[in-house]
Amino acid sequence: MSTVKLTTNQYGKAENRLMRVYRDTDRHEIRDLNVTSQLWGDFETAHTEGDNEHVVATDTQKNTVYAKAKELGVSSPEQFLLGLADHFTSSFDWVSGGRWEAEEFGWARINDHDHSFYRAAPEVRTAVLTRDGDTDTLISGFRDLTVLKTTASGFVGYPRDKYTTLPETEDRILATDIATRWVYNTTDVDFEATYEKVKAIILDAFTDHYSKALQQTLYKMGEKVIEQVDEIDEIRFSCPNKHHFLYDIERFGLENPNEVFIVADRPYGLIEATFTRDGVEESKDAWTHIKGFC
Numbered sequence: 001m002s003t004v005k006l007t008t009n010q011y012g013k014a015e016n017r018l019m020r021v022y023r024d025t026d027r028h029e030i031r032d033l034n035v036t037s038q039l040w041g042d043f044e045t046a047h048t049e050g051d052n053e054h055v056v057a058t059d060t061q062k063n064t065v066y067a068k069a070k071e072l073g074v075s076s077p078e079q080f081l082l083g084l085a086d087h088f089t090s091s092f093d094w095v096s097g098g099r100w101e102a103e104e105f106g107w108a109r110i111n112d113h114d115h116s117f118y119r120a121a122p123e124v125r126t127a128v129l130t131r132d133g134d135t136d137t138l139i140s141g142f143r144d145l146t147v148l149k150t151t152a153s154g155f156v157g158y159p160r161d162k163y164t165t166l167p168e169t170e171d172r173i174l175a176t177d178i179a180t181r182w183v184y185n186t187t188d189v190d191f192e193a194t195y196e197k198v199k200a201i202i203l204d205a206f207t208d209h210y211s212k213a214l215q216q217t218l219y220k221m222g223e224k225v226i227e228q229v230d231e232i233d234e235i236r237f238s239c240p241n242k243h244h245f246l247y248d249i250e251r252f253g254l255e256n257p258n259e260v261f262i263v264a265d266r267p268y269g270l271i272e273a274t275f276t277r278d279g280v281e282e283s284k285d286a287w288t289h290i291k292g293f294c
């Protein structure tokens with residue numbers, strides 16, 4: 001009798017790098033993705049007996065990603081992941097769900113050229129679909145959108161103890177790499193338009209107020225997204241406070257009215273928060289395996 005029991009498990013092919021080119025006309029279009037496929041279901045005997053009867057090979061999962069890029073196209077990362085989930089859950093009885101993830105890298109045309117591009121999007125777009133039986137949870141977002149404002153930010157009023165040296169300031173640089181992910185309450189979404197809308201709301205919120213702390217700025221970003229996008233009930237942020245410290249050039253007889261800063265790459269503040277629509281429960285489970293968010 002074994003004393004060991006198999007519990008949570010998943011398996012698949014990670015980080016399938018995929019470039020889909022649309023060349024129906026001379027003006028080509030591209031989608032550049034990094035796709036991970038992981039299956040959930042009855043894989044008990046694969047682990048306990050070495051019986052591979054149910055094991056859809058990770059190599060097959062990889063091939064399916066590329067085949068579906070041709071068959072379904074890539075109209076958005078989210079739609080593509082929904083297509084993969086439909087395929088695996090409908091093709092194999094014992095596959096009850098899974099986790100499919102995509103990152104997307106954005107390109108722009110060089111001088112409006114028909115088939116030459118440069119890597120242009122500053123951020124990496126992200127999407128994670130989990131399907132558990134009949135329940136889909138779709139979490140979209142982006143990371144590494146670096147933003148900075150040179151004023152309209154301060155940090156005062158915090159407790160001072162014997163270890164506190166930070167001077168209060170009502171005029172500082174505020175800079176961060178925005179990483180955010182939001183949970184859709186439906187999969188019936190115009191994913192392209194909504195992505196652009198959420199990104200625009202977040203960028204606008206970064207600019208539109210005097211920031212008393214990065215915490216307050218994240219709240220304002222989250223509040224606006226929840227207010228303006230009906231399909232989103234929950235949004236999370238993970239943002240480093242990229243410190244810019246006024247450099248002491250007074251030692252050299254030079255004034256420094258907020259003009260010369262030393263940019264510290266570490267340590268950095270790390271500010272994370274989740275915002276939900278009032279009355280809606282946080283969807284904790286779907287965040288398992290999403291690194292870097294509280």
Ligand SMILES: O=c1[nH]c(=O)c2[nH]c(=O)[nH]c2[nH]1
Nearest residue numbers: 155166212213214215241269
């Ligand atoms: O926006 C900020 N939030 C903090 O929590 C913090 N702590 C700190 O030292 N500087 C800042 N800035």
